[in-house]
Amino acid sequence: MANHPAAPLLLRQGDREKLQSLVRSTAVRAGLAQRARIVLLAAEGISNTEIAEKVGTTRNTVIAWRARYTEAGIKGLADADRSGRPRQIDHRAIVAASLRPPPKKLGVTHWSSRLLGSRLGIDHTTVAQAWREYGVAPWREGTFKFSTDPQLVAKVVDVVGLYLAPPENAVVLCVDEKSQIQALERTSPSLPMQPGKPAARTHDYIRHGTSTLFAALEIATGHVTAACKPRHRRQEFLAFLKQIARTYPDQQLHLVMDNYATHKTPEVKAWLAENARFRVHFTPTSASWLNLVEVWFSIVERQALHRAEVASVQELNAKIRAFVTGWNDRCHPFVRTKTSTEILRKANRPTTSKTGH
Structure with missing residues (x-):
């Protein structure tokens, strides 16, 4: 029996503009933008095989996302929750560790994100994120002076x-x-300043x-x-x-x-x-x-x-x-x-x- 192209996908009211916005957006995950494009192409009556070629995926993936949209609309295009308990990292604990001086045996005067991350068993980017959130900058140092003038x-x-x-x-x-x-x-x-280049000197x-x-x-x-x-x-x-x-x-x-x-x-x-x-x-x-x-x-x-x-x-x-x-x-x-x-x-x-x- 010959394979027949799937019927055009029927979009829910108001979804076309939302899907087009997802495709054009630079702020959403690439996977979500790809799924929105699959649904839009399916709504134009393009075959599943041709859609797979256009978006760089497989025919079975196209069929799966068509089905997800039919069942749940745009919400169905989102990533499903992953199994297992998500890892909880307390930024306050990271900051508290940052405020304590490094052990003397390390031979350093202050923490770096990689050094503290290794110490705590977490990725250094997580340490950097905690520092940004709380305004902690171990690599910076200031000076101060008290006035003791009796007058x-x-x-x-x-x-x-x-x-x-x-x-x-x-x-x-x-x-x-x-x-x-x-x-x-x-x-x-x-050297004088030029468009795109600051002035420079030896x-x-x-x-x-x-x-x-x-x-x-x-x-x-x-x-x-x-x-x-x-x-x-x-x-x-x-x-x-x-x-x-x-x-x-x-x-x-x-x-x-x-x-x-x-x-x-x-x-x-x-x-x-x-x-x-x-x-x-x-x-x-x-x-x-x-x-x-x-x-x-x-x-x-x-x-x-x-x-x-x-x-x-x-x-x-x-x-x-x-x-x-x-x-x-x-x-x-x-x-x-x-x-x-x-x-x-x-x-x-x-x-x-x-x-x-």
Whole structure:
């Protein structure tokens, strides 16, 4: 007897669009997309043999999925539950093990996913999944510093008060120096950025010396008074204070500074005592981050210094001065919005900077 093609498969109402969506989707399992295509082709009256050739399977498989759809609709195309009890892995137990240091006999300082997976008898991808879920990263490490300044509260209130409510008819300046700025010349010319490729430079360089950037940031405007000097001793700092005095003649000046020794030498103290319009406000020890000029220094580093390629300290200083000039043309006020109370809540908590190893 001759084989006759199977009759076209009758689709349930609304299923055609759902099946077409499954076929087009990139998010569903490949097996489910294949079964949906089998059903759609069967609904067009194509023979089981031809469908098997089109989707890359066997005729018996086509017949089986036709029958499953006829019996249960689209739900029948899903994978059947596997026999046996599914394995239960407690991510909390994995994280708890991750928080304990590795045994000394392993000779490592922290867990890797493969090492912990081997220890627990599970796949390393399961360990990595647990770490992502709980935000655990054993390969990262931060640093912290506590401020032990006995005048912590008074100094924070004083400095933050200047930022939030500057005195009338006075200028608030954040003053500091960025030392040991290296004049580096790469051994080969850098490669420019191209579509699909970042800029590139050689890892080796020639060091041509260092420079120190002194800066005074006016918080009301963002304007910066700056000077590049070969060293950062009391002589250079005194010279910079005199430069500030010339820049702001006949004005009351409030200087926010950290506790660097150069800022407190007898010569500096004597000069400040002779110039009564200068009033100094020191940040707490181990809290130089309270000085807003540190924010500006980070901008200089990112935008002007990190990629600078120079053949001399003079060329480095010229680039720094060019940046300062450009900055002052587009500067903006620096505003600290947190109150002293908010800052003090965190002042003696570890402030971490993360690194990966």
